[in-house]
Amino acid sequence: MARCNSPTAMLIDLPPLIMTGFPIVPKLPSEFAKCNGCTFSWSRVQLEACGTLELSERTKNVDYNEVSKSFVYTPTLDDIGCHLKFCAVSGQAEGCIETISKVEVTSGPGSCPFEKRHKYTSNLTENGVFRIMSYNILAEMYLNRDYLTEFQYCPRYAVELAYRTPLLLKEILGYNNDILCLQEVGRELFRDDLLPSLEAFDFEGHYREKGGGTAEGTAIFFRKSKFRYLGQHDILIIDHLETDAGCVDILQKTYSNGNFKEAFKRNFQTVQVSLPQLFLMDLQEMLYCFGSLVVRASAPEARGRGFNPRPSHTKRLTKMALAAASLDA
Template identity: 55%
Template sequence: MTFSRQLIFFRASIFVRQVRQMAKLSVRCVPEDDKIQISFEYSHNGGTARIYNSERLKIEELGKTLARIEANIRKVVEKKKKKHKPNSDQHSTEPENGEELVLGLYHSLQKVGDEIPVKDAFTDGAVFKICSTEFVVECNPPTVMSIDLPKSIMAGFPTMPKVQYEFTNLADCTFSWSRMKKASTSGKGGSKNNAEKKKGADSSSDSIEVANTLMYTPPTSDIGYHLKFSVTPCQGEISRNDRRLEEISKVEVTAGPGPCPFETRHLYTSSLTEQGIFRVVTYNILADLYANQDYSRDVLYSFCPPYALELGYRLQLLLKEIAGYNSDILCLQEVDRKVFTGDLLPSLALFGLDGYYKEKGGPVAEGCAIFFRTSKFRCIGQHDIILKDKLETDPSCADLLEKTYLNPLLKEILETRTSALQVLAFESVDCAGHRLIVANTHLYFHPDASHIRLIQGIVALRHVQEVLDMYRQKDKESKVCLVFCGDFNTSPNGSMYEYFTTKQINEDHIDWQNAPEGQRVPNVNVRHNLDLATACGNVPYTNFAKNFYAMLDHIFYDLSTLEVERVIPQPEHEEVIQHTALPSVVFPSDHIAQICELKWKS
């Protein structure tokens, strides 16, 4: 290397080190927003540092933005000046010590003109100066915006924080959990808990780091302690400690409810499935939308302690239960939108699962979710519908529409049913030449609505048949199989179950004849060509309420292409009734997960 090149390299290295050591000015500038946000920390003349935030239109001239920033700094300086010098000239516009504020923005040592739009002025690597203080501009740096820790934390159950972030991924962040005693100060108005502060929290010597993972399961030794969780975003291989955010739990770690019945079932699902076999779970997890109501607390689930109906409590049980099943295909019903996006999707990703959500029609913010193990399956298609929309608009349902909508009362009921059908297509990762169609639904619940559920089932199966036919035509070399899961609100004695497993329902079926007055369906004979059976067999119940129990949840599978390898046993009846009914302190839902292992037929 020549001397001149060495000198250039040396100067560049010095510049890089200087930039890294320089204070940062952060700019948030995204295409969908017509404004930019500017943030920096500044201390004038060695005074207390303060964070200055400014939001300006992207098209605003730089000169106007700098004038606004200068005015904000002057305002703070003058306020401090008046506080410490009450007899000083209150009309002075000079900063402390008479120093004039000089602001400027530089690109490669060249001052940027005042007429330049701020979106073009505040670019990566630009240098912003306030008097002798220099800042390097960072556009859209990795940012952790907020951390939300659960309101209930129990030993032995997973704790998953909700982290909001921008311009980074959780995979590019580092985490730290510490346990600490609650810090408090006494004084007028009672004691205050420093643990409730995100920054400036107690970092006393009794704070002990216990984990470096996103999800943490506290051991019994954490009982009585608060947990501190911190997130540090990374930029490449550099940890951005200057952008670290931490939160301390408002609650102490408490003891759990003791052994849960699902832990016995985990003994059968402790390992992942072998090649050619996949484990299927269907589970109505009881939406918070329904559990968190006065009627639920006072009537439906009056036997269950109110704290055990709280979402924060139930989520801990649900995450431990679901994760322990090590499922390859997981079909959930009654999934709150907020629970899917904020809890299940990020949590189950840590266990190798990805998922999709299909919300019911109408204003209800709950629906179905299908999760799949990414080492077993690859999603190749999504074919979700709202059942009533399919009935009303699809030519394949014209015969059914004609006979059901002739009855005004029946038409009104069907028009207001918002049940969704979620359908995903997968190809097997570990068994080439195999594709799997997975359907998931939650049908109408009313006890006098067997005819409605039958109509919904007919529509659902026609759609599933169309999806199957499409993939079989598209790839004739692959074996295309079907698994249909859900809370069908139908027992093995119901007409919908009969239709699925016997392939037909005739016009004289009792559920057509016994429909409530004004809702009867005349002259409907229906058939399908699928070979369906229920994988888990018939059990006494999958839903156990105080005054009702029945098998409502099913895993139907295609007999011609799949076979049952194993069925995971139900909980013991004594465990179910130990706390009267479901849900309880050890059962997070009023339903029991159905679990089986299927394998491709050779």
């Protein structure tokens, strides 16, 4: 059990951009976040402009209107123009740690395209059914590197992580998935935003970075009410190809082109295999009844991966076939 230090020595960070309709996640100190029995509250306050007066001075002797007791909060239209105060109280320490946003709540971008898709996933899945999603987060390191060549059509502010993070959270949560397979997940995004926010919605998450010191990787989240975590096996593809005898043919084809070989070795890829155990009481009862008939039956398997189709792939999708001579075969 974690032991908390005095709360007066801790700091909380709130996002530099707060928009109505999009969730915000406070960044708690790790030693505080590990304490059990934490309670949270959000309040709003209307502050008058006071020139260069520090925010701490402007917030003295003002009244706060409590708006939520959850860890993750989604601002409403009533919050526009106000600052938000977040307070966390640990069950193991007296008092609380709190902070006030440095920015006012602003209007969000309005209706997003993914909200139309949310209409098809408005409810959680029923018992015995689960929904799985694969999603490419697009790591910030690639946005910063390739912005001028790949993303000039997008306003600069819209590729900043401060803007993208609340949109990502709203989209991901709105699909009501039970398993999330995420790729190109930045290290800090997972640690500071995705993990704490999704944990607040009954998810457990695990992360694996690519090789070569790259600060992004894959993440798997699963809903704890449906799955139990048993273990994790991470595979660095380049190491697997070079050490597994069963991959000799693949390795030979991959390395037959010198330029491709060098590009492949630089592009570290991982396969993350998580082993959550599905709670299906009706299935367990069925297996018990049929006993010896299913002793040797193999368990069902679900695989998730990224999907990046090109216009030329349309026929393959509609015909469900791939020519043997295809480069994608």
